[in-house]
Amino acid sequence: QVQLQESGPGLVKPSGTLSLTCAVSGGSISSSNWWTWVRQPPGKGLEWIGEIYHSGSTNYNPSLKSRVTISVDKSKNQFSLKLSSVTAADTAVYYCARSYDSSGWDRSSWWVDPWGQGTLVTVSS
Amino acid sequence: SSELTQDPAVSVALGQTVRITCQGDSLRSYYATWYQQKPGQAPVLVIYGKNNRPSGIPDRFSGSSSGNTASLTITGAQAEDEADYYCNSRDSSGNHRGVFGTGTKVTV
Numbered sequence: 001q002v003q004l005q006e007s008g009p010g011l012v013k014p015s016g017t018l019s020l021t022c023a024v025s026g027g028s029i030s031s032s033n034w035w036t037w038v039r040q041p042p043g044k045g046l047e048w049i050g051e052i053y054h055s056g057s058t059n060y061n062p063s064l065k066s067r068v069t070i071s072v073d074k075s076k077n078q079f080s081l082k083l084s085s086v087t088a089a090d091t092a093v094y095y096c097a098r099s100y101d102s103s104g105w106d107r108s109s110w111w112v113d114p115w116g117q118g119t120l121v122t123v124s125s
Numbered sequence: 126s127s128e129l130t131q132d133p134a135v136s137v138a139l140g141q142t143v144r145i146t147c148q149g150d151s152l153r154s155y156y157a158t159w160y161q162q163k164p165g166q167a168p169v170l171v172i173y174g175k176n177n178r179p180s181g182i183p184d185r186f187s188g189s190s191s192g193n194t195a196s197l198t199i200t201g202a203q204a205e206d207e208a209d210y211y212c213n214s215r216d217s218s219g220n221h222r223g224v225f226g227t228g229t230k231v232t233v
Contacts, residue, residue, distance in 0.1 A: 062220075107153075107155055107190065
């Protein structure tokens, strides 16, 4: 089955750029799914950051849009997150995941599965 | 609106039934998806679509929807069900944004 693994620096300086990569194994990043980033500050809830399709099409959380870039590298079967101008408020566990969309006759559905194990990124000098 | 609201915490006696709710305008257009998260672990999908359980999720978990409210019911709660539970959906305004609920801590 598909597995995802985040990698990147665990410590980023304020005003710097957070960069993470998500390696996809057991499946192709060119499948008909969105590839998603979600974060969770310590002790808080989940926040959707954004997503990318293998074609390169992206959607971002409006609250982060000016600072976020998500890209895909099909040759390496991975996708990446960059978050610029970070502050302490960006300290969080960052998860990568696959997501699905489905349209039903009465309601649509969107779900995120599977998730990577998550990686803690701390913003501190 | 793109907000999904959940009760912060609920408690249930071992073997009893608990219902967790999620409210938001987007739920008139989307079924809520439900995730279970235990401390130090990534979220795990427990209910998706109208009322679908991934392989390995016990049948004591079920989902339902009515109007702008979705519910996750645990029938016969077990000690291992103690966790945080989050709902999510797409924003129904058409911008394809993902939204997570505020989360509910379930204590068994």
